[in-house]
Amino acid sequence: MHFVVCIKQVPDSAQIRVHPVTNTIMRQGVPTIINPYDLFSLEEALRWRDKVGGEVTVLTMGPPMASDSLRKALTIGADRAVLLTDRFFAGSDTLATSFALSAALKKIGETFSKPDIVFCGKQTIDGDTAQVGPGVAKRLNLEQITYVSGINEVDGENRTVTLERRSEGGVQVLKTSLPAMITMLEGSNVVRRGRIDDALRAARAEIITWSAKDAGIEDVTMCGLRGSPTVVKKVFAPTPRAEKAALVEVGATPGDSAEALINAIFAKSPKIEDDLVKLASGF
């Protein structure tokens, strides 16, 4: 079985700061990480490789420095890493990204073996769109199962997979045929720490690096800014609220503070008291 995991290197958003004067993102010095949602998909791929055999390829599209994230994925246990990098990819929106990744996935199929399951992250923490996985699935005509909370069975012989998918009011138990594109839900597994021999192997491993041309892309107008139907016209900082919070004075005891706070709440919003009474009494 060939499992391919699409990952993205993202800025660690917990450490992003906005410049207080210019309102621009201060990127300098912000460490990059593998998009945390991708790790659950990587772990699931590694688990099923260990169970049913096969190999795990990790694929990313990004600048040359994205190879750091691929190496990290090798450290965790992936067998092969492919970096898709080209100036033509700069400024890709989700449609252009899914185009480029699909081309690379086809090329991976021709060069190594056809992917049986393509894993993508549920979404990224920087773009948050959840659109690239479905885009890849549609372009490659893969069965698409997103928000998977658990894979119950991967049947290599009959080429099927049985899994559980989170929907709004419950869990769908689904059976589908391979090849498929799956995105895993956060917390659906516990991401392993790499073993020492994986770390040693990763340090020496070659990161396979492909340009658009290497990936078989002939029409580069489908890539990057030119291949993106969406245009970001304006980036701006949210308008700060004119007034800061009205502060309630702290009392001598927590009880006094609590009374003062409740009085302030009811004074600020008299209707809330009736609403709260109704709610608290279970109506």
Place this chain on the structure above:
Amino acid sequence: MSDPKPAPKAAPAGGSRATMKKELPEKFRNHKHVWVFIEMERGVVHPVSFELLGEGRKLADKLGVELAGVVLGAPGADVAHACKESFAYGADLCYTIENPVLADYRNEPYSKALTAVVEAHKPEILLLGATTLGRDLAGSVATTLLTGLTADCTELNVDDDKSLAATRPTFGGSLLCTIYTLNFRPQMATARPRAMAMPERQEGREGRIVPFAVDLREDDIITKILSFIPDRDSNKTNLAFADVVVAGGMGLQSPENFQLVKNLASVLGAEYGCSRPLVQKGWISSDRQIGQTGKTIRPKIYIAAGISGAIQHRVGVEGADLIVAINTDKNAPIFDFAHLGIVTDAIRLLPALTEAFRKRLSPHSKDRLAG
């Protein structure tokens, strides 16, 4: 997922598809009207669809066009009911696709059906809820139609030239960006539940139903539903739609102390939630997370205990009518967007606040009768 960057002031020579405003290609010129995908699971319309109808109504009025709902489902009363509800929330008409294959959501038949009706009737704008279903569907449909899709919008508007201006948070909510799909149709966007206000329901408002036939056969659909396990009531959270929400953050210092938040929520009949670090630490499950990567809430009152108010949290709570912050750090960003605040230790205040509310809200409370 590209890094948003402002479009260059001068479009590069040679004319890129995206950055240069061209005249809309001929084939897209007859795209007209605003559509909302009406999300229905097991006969229940997701409230996000009504919120989108509210926004869609405003867009349609500005453009001088009609607002349509699109309802997919198994043949039966549910589809008709969803249409009636859509009319009450502002739709002028509903396109319906009824087929047994559409009884439960699966990507393949739903994306085929929605794509087919879009190709036949050509809307200029198509809105979907950013739910598990809506996100699964929107990405497929946009890719098939090769058009632009903007996720998780917090504001939708039409520009002077009548194109859709979709504004969304970016970089974890620290900035907002406005995105256009200038040269492709339909212009697609999703919005998260509670990101938009719920419009007023107009009982008895009527509209037209336009049935649309799509040839879907169960034999052709590869993915099969083996079973459905509904969430137990105790597991269901109504966090996004709750009127009162109490949440805790790192200021609580330990997972045990989170019980203090639950206690207050219980006395108030409220839902409880938390900030992102608590989910990352594994203290609280992710369906309770409030913020950019969690749920958006719009309660009448929101009490944030020991939450510093990082920008990514702020994005998810700004729609609350009254935000009350409890934090030991008077410089915490939460005091910049809360309406009321108290600079004290939430661990000490919460039990007292719970007790005080219990007394005040009891129907037999002397305090209340006196007040």
